[in-house]
Amino acid sequence: MDQRTELSEFLRSRRARLRPEDVGLPDTTTRRRVPGLRREELAQLAGVSTAYYTRLEQGHGENVSTAVLDAIARVLRLSPAERDHLGRLTKPARRRAGRAAARPQRVRPALQQLLDAMEGVPAYVLGRRLDIIAWNRLGTALLGDFGAMPPEQRNIAWNVFLDPAARELYEDWEGKASDVVGILRLDAGRDPDDPRLASLIGELSVKSADFRRLWAAHGIQDKGHGTKLLHHPVVGRLSLEYETLRPAGDGDQVLVAYHAEPGSTSAESLRLLASWAATEFLPEPGGGERTADGRADQATR
Template sequence: MDQRTELSEFLRSRRARLRPEDVGLPDSTTRRRVPGLRREELALLAGVSTAYYTRLEQGHGESVSAAVLDAIARVLRLSPAEREHLGRLTRPARRRPGRAAARPQRVRPALQQLLDAMECVPAYVLGRRLDIIGWNRLGTALLGDFAAMPPEQRNMAWQLFLDPSARELYEDWDGKATDVVGMLRLDAGRDPDDPRLASLIGELSLKSADFRRLWAAHSIQDKGHGTKRLHHPVVGRLNLQYETLRPAGDVDQVLVTYHAEPGSSSAESLRLLASWAATEFHPEPVEATQATPVDPVR
């Protein structure tokens, strides 16, 4: 990912989503050639010259101060994740040889034991580039048989855009897709030189028009919590809460869990799914599956 191009496109996309009245400016009757705020309007509100902001939006962010970035982020109404992304894009690129390409990610044995002990809670672990690197039996029953997938397909973005069953599983597929692309772009800002991430983005762009459209929007989204409505082929509709937890020891891993409101029909359906999974799924040992290095996406 070219950091200068990414900075330019990100700032233009954030500026385009704002209207003058959104930031307290009168709605001019002069027809605008492009949607959103003009550069001079944003510069005025941020307290910098138009020439300074124009240079920044052209991708020259090497010498910009934190105070100026905070002012621009305030005017653009950036979320915390978007502000983090902007900060990374304006820092000089520093290559970290082999970090993303050579070192495979593994789930610690103790964390895998915790996953396996959560018999009534679907759970999985995401690593860099949204690779699915760990899971438990109920997670497999809810979202797919990860152990049976080729390593390059054990990826949340790959599953969502290139596996047709995902559109049937997620009732709000569009919302899920927007979130996943936003998380993937945040990862791209953190590891711009990751060749596997570049290969994944290339494959998704080639094979999915929806991914191309969402990627071009430059949305940024961090992993969080919320509600997901699923339509499972075995137990039907499920209304589940999800939580994202960060295990200690590896900043690139997150544990995602699902649960239902106690006493709800979804809780009963999840219990039935757990009983079904106990007879249908027998996940392979950690060393045989989850610890296997993920090959580059082809």
């Protein structure tokens, strides 16, 4: 990913989403050639010259100060995740060049044991580029048979955009897809030189018009928490809360767990799904570390 192009397009997209009245400027009737704030308006509000901001928006962010970035982020109303992304785009020295491609993704045996012990809670672990690197049986029953997927398809973004079943599973598929793209772009800012990430983005761009549309919007989204409405082929409609937790020892991994409100219809449906899964899916053998291709690490068996 070219950092200068990314910086330029990101700033333009954030500027285009603001109206003058959003930042306290008078709502004039002057016709604008493009939507959003003008460069000179944003520069004035941020306390920098128009020439300085123009150079930044053209992708030249090598020497920009933290104070200027904070001022621009304030005017653009960037979220914390967007502000962090902007900082990475303007500070190449912070990049982790080649690290993502070099180090294999594994979960600790104790973390896999924790997943397996969460019998009533669908859960999985995501690694870099939204790869699914560990899961429990109920997670498989809820979201798909991860173990049966080819390694290159064991990825949340691949599933959301290229597996037709995902459009049936997520009631708000557009919202889910938008979140996934925002997280993937955040990962691209962290590891712009990861060839596997570039390959994934390329494949999704070629095969999915929806991905191309959402990717062009330059949305940024960090992993978080919320509610998902699902239409499961076995137990029907589910309203589930999800939480994202970061295990100690690897900043690239997150554990995502779903749960239902106690006593709700969805809680009962989860119990039914767990009973179905107990007979439909066999336990994973070994219980050791898993690599990104889903195999247990033989050395830990």
